[in-house]
Structure formats: C-alpha cells, structure tokens
Amino acid sequence: MRNAILAIDQGTTSSRALVFDTSGNQLGLGQQEFAQHFPDNGWVEHDADEIWSTTLASCLAAINSADIKAKEILCIGITNQRETTVVWDRSTGEPIHKAIVWQDRRTSDYCAELKQQPDIVSSIQEKTGLLLDPYFSATKIRWILDNVPDARKRANRGELAFGTIDSWLLWKLTNGKSHFTDATNASRTMMFNIKSQCWDEDLLALFEVPASVLPQVKDCAAEFGATEASIFGTSIPITGMIGDQQSAAFGQGCFQKGMAKSTYGTGCFLLLNTGTEVLTSNNQLLSTVAYRLNGEPAYAIEGSIFMAGATMQWIRDGLKLIGDAGESEALAERSRDDLSVYLVPAFTGLGAPYWDPDARGALLGMTRDTGPKEVVTAGLMSVCYQTKDLVEAIAADGAELSTLRVDGGMVRNNYMLQKLADVLDTEVHRPAITETTALGAAYMAGLHQGVFESLDTIAARWQLERAFAPQSNESWRIRQYTGWQDAVARIRSQR
Numbered sequence: 001m002r003n004a005i006l007a008i009d010q011g012t013t014s015s016r017a018l019v020f021d022t023s024g025n026q027l028g029l030g031q032q033e034f035a036q037h038f039p040d041n042g043w044v045e046h047d048a049d050e051i052w053s054t055t056l057a058s059c060l061a062a063i064n065s066a067d068i069k070a071k072e073i074l075c076i077g078i079t080n081q082r083e084t085t086v087v088w089d090r091s092t093g094e095p096i097h098k099a100i101v102w103q104d105r106r107t108s109d110y111c112a113e114l115k116q117q118p119d120i121v122s123s124i125q126e127k128t129g130l131l132l133d134p135y136f137s138a139t140k141i142r143w144i145l146d147n148v149p150d151a152r153k154r155a156n157r158g159e160l161a162f163g164t165i166d167s168w169l170l171w172k173l174t175n176g177k178s179h180f181t182d183a184t185n186a187s188r189t190m191m192f193n194i195k196s197q198c199w200d201e202d203l204l205a206l207f208e209v210p211a212s213v214l215p216q217v218k219d220c221a222a223e224f225g226a227t228e229a230s231i232f233g234t235s236i237p238i239t240g241m242i243g244d245q246q247s248a249a250f251g252q253g254c255f256q257k258g259m260a261k262s263t264y265g266t267g268c269f270l271l272l273n274t275g276t277e278v279l280t281s282n283n284q285l286l287s288t289v290a291y292r293l294n295g296e297p298a299y300a301i302e303g304s305i306f307m308a309g310a311t312m313q314w315i316r317d318g319l320k321l322i323g324d325a326g327e328s329e330a331l332a333e334r335s336r337d338d339l340s341v342y343l344v345p346a347f348t349g350l351g352a353p354y355w356d357p358d359a360r361g362a363l364l365g366m367t368r369d370t371g372p373k374e375v376v377t378a379g380l381m382s383v384c385y386q387t388k389d390l391v392e393a394i395a396a397d398g399a400e401l402s403t404l405r406v407d408g409g410m411v412r413n414n415y416m417l418q419k420l421a422d423v424l425d426t427e428v429h430r431p432a433i434t435e436t437t438a439l440g441a442a443y444m445a446g447l448h449q450g451v452f453e454s455l456d457t458i459a460a461r462w463q464l465e466r467a468f469a470p471q472s473n474e475s476w477r478i479r480q481y482t483g484w485q486d487a488v489a490r491i492r493s494q495r
Helices: 048-065 108-114 118-128 137-147 151-156 165-173 201-207 244-251 309-317 327-333 372-396 414-424 436-449 455-459 474-491
Strands: 004-010 014-021 026-033 073-080 086-089 160-163 180-182 216-218 238-243 260-264 268-275 286-293 296-305 342-344 362-364 403-407 427-431 464-468
Touching: 004 048, 004 165, 004 436, 014 048, 014 436, 026 048, 048 165, 073 165, 073 244, 073 436, 086 137, 086 151, 086 165, 108 137, 118 201, 137 151, 137 201, 151 160, 160 165, 165 180, 165 238, 180 238, 238 244, 238 436, 244 260, 244 268, 244 286, 244 296, 244 436, 260 372, 260 436, 268 286, 268 372, 296 372, 309 372, 327 372, 327 414, 342 372, 342 474, 362 474, 372 414, 372 474, 403 414, 414 427, 414 464, 414 474
Parallel strands: 004 073, 073 238, 180 216, 260 403, 403 427
Antiparallel strands: 004 014, 014 026, 086 160, 260 268, 268 296, 286 296, 342 362, 427 464
16 A cells, blocks of 8 residues: 655755655665766756766665655655756757756846846836746756857757756656746746746747647646656656645645745755745835646745755854854854854855845954854854845835744754844744655645645644744844844945
8 A cells, every 4th residue: 555755856066856655754764975076166056867876876775764665655846956057868868968056146147138138127026926046947948059059059959958956856756758847947938927827929039939848737736647666666756846835835834825834955945834825025125926736826025045954054164163063053052152253255245135146155243262163153153044035025015924933954953043033023833754855745745645634734744843932132133143244235346
C-alpha cells in the first residue's frame, strides 16, 4: 500500500528530498550540496545537470533513510529555488548554458535602459506584480538566447525549452514527457500576467522570448505527469509543484488574509497573504501568486532579501571565522548588546525594499576591539535589520503584522530569533516542524491525491514549538535600527 509522500526541495546551495507519511510526519531526509559558479562580478551560475544529479541522489537517500520502498510512495511534490533559469535542447535534454541563478545581476545594464521608459516599468508591475529587475527570469532568458551561438535561431525553430528549476526537474523525472510549471513559479518570470493567469504576449515581445520555449502553466496541485519507471524502479505520480517561498507559506498554514511567514534560507523571503486581492505595493515590494487551486489564485505581497544564510556561509567559508553555522549562536551571545558594527551583505546588490543591483557589501563601524564574534553577530543582526526593512515597507502599504511565523535553516539559532523579535517589536513563532518548505510541497501533492481533505485540515496540523517575545526597549530598537539605516545609506549606488 502506498502511504508516503516524497517532497523534492531543490534550493540554491543544496538539493534536498524528504519523505513524509500521510499525517505529515517526516520519515527520511537526503541532501547534497552542489557547486556555485561565479564567472564574473555579480554573476552566479549553477550546473543544471549537477542540480539534477544531486536531486536524484537526495531522493534515493531520503527513501533509504525512511526505510521504505519506492512503491510505497503515493505521490511526489516539487518545490524549488525560483527565477533561476535553464534553457535546454528539447531533443537531447542537454542545457545549452549553465543555469543563471536568481541572485545573478548580469542584466543590470539592460534593466537600467528599460527603466528609462516609465510606461514599461509601470506596465510590468501592473501585469506581473513585479519590479523591473535582473532578479527575475525574463532578462536571463533573453541573455542566453542572445549570447549562446545560434540559440535564438534554435528557439525560433521550436528546438529549445525554458524552465525554472521545477520545470527542469519535471522534464528529467518524466524523461522529457512533461513540460509544465505552476502558477507560483510562472509568476516569478516577469512574463506572466498574474491577473489573467496567462503568459503575456506584450511582455514576451518586449523581452524577445518566443512563446515556443515556455512551459504550460498549471495549478499548484495538478497532474504533472509520472516519473520514468527506471528512475525509482516504479512510476510515481507528480501531483504538486510550487515555488519555495510560497511552499513555505503553504507549509506554515498561511491561508488567511493577513497571515505572514518569513523563511531564512540562502536569502530571506517574507510573504503576507492578501487573499483574492492583488495588492500593488508603493514601497518596492512584490505582488505574487501565493498558490492556485482549482483555477483560483490566492495572492501575496512579498519582500525578498538576497543574503541571509548566504551571509553566514560567507563568514564560514570566505572569512573562516567559524567552522559551522551552528557556532554563530554561542559567539553572538558573548557580544555587546549595543553592537555598533554593521555588516551590510549587498554582495549581489540589495533586494527589497531598495532594489539596488549595483550596491555592494561593507563592514562598517569597526574599532580596534572588533573581532570574530562582532563580525559574526553583525552578520546575524543584518538578517534582523533587513527583515525590519520589509516589515516597515509592508506597514507603509497598509498591512500590519501581529505575529510572524518563521522557518528555514537559520531559525535553529535562538539568538537570531530573539533579536528578530526585539528589532521588529513583534512575537516570532517557530513551528514544531521547521521543514515547512518541503512540507508545503508534500501537502500540495497530497491535497491533489486526496490525502489531505482541505486547507482547513492542513492548517490544523500547524503546531507552535517556541514563541520569542520582544525583550528590548524602544530606545535600543531605535538606536540599533537607525545605525543600520545609516550603514545602508553609505553603500547605496544612488544616494
């Protein structure tokens, strides 16, 4: 009897797979990191074939870890790093270029040229909910078609396929039989009209992307195909696909208007559910599809920070101040509470609410007694301050947070979550299950298969592990955040 769900969680620095039972309990885990490629200043690439191989290895490891057989898996859900762009040959399945990662800024100049035309900028936001930025897929596709020999000609002949990572994995899992995406991933390409829920012909023309390369857009819970039997030894239905940040919100049960979650992985992404309304931000935030079920989209407003866990990874691997990210909590606990050292991690520019692709990182406020623990603490605090930037922007758009549900690898750090509550002056709730991104994909796949009856059934499964209440006073909060704002102002490319 099939009684388990396999969730693929393909991220920016590692590929992961988790096996859940039909009650949502984790049974097994597999994970593999893969190489990051930085061919030029501000450029970030992945090897799409390595993404596939590490994903497959993680799936096999998770199944083995769960001590089950593949034939016991009822269905598969896929969640993924969004915006990252792959273009491949339809006949061979070979990528024609390395995947261009969401963090990549190589199309900054092109975006700057388009920004000279205000009507284009407003049209993009009106249709897609997004701000014109290299972050999204459209300009990345254009770059590949213009810079890989014969790529544009091949695309026009219908020989090439584009996909975000969900589509790429689906293609590989089904041995080229399925070329689909879901509404959440489509909404991050800057080519998808989130109101009409279809690819936008005017935007395709603007970015010179032929419609022939695009995947078909489906609901998040749908029939996406089935795995080639040779991959796992049996054919398994793929019935859920959803972008990673939306998946985390789904796993956190953020189904009601006004509910919010913040995920602390490679980057930080705060989503607030706006229900059936597309809330257009006046403060540099994004409107996006939270999920789509039975053809009906639910929307969210989102703030995106490029560097969260990646900042601590840089402190670990680049500066070698710590041997493991887990060491950061003990070091930070020994730091002064009125730390005046600020790390602004604009290594690939600044995301929301600044959207400054040319800003670069800096460490400010150092004195002779500044050492490893101060730098490490400044890295953790930068995550808190950047979240405060997002919350301030959301408040200016007319929304308000009463509590914030958090997830992702960084939320194991109690120091960081306490400081987050202090900086925000808001309760921060850590759930009993912090693997909410993978859990959201499992819920989505299981929802389609009838394992979970409804959204209410899923929401009832959410459990609080620990609440972090604000402890610092207002003067500390104002002083520390004012210092952060000054630090950010100093590194902006346009002041």
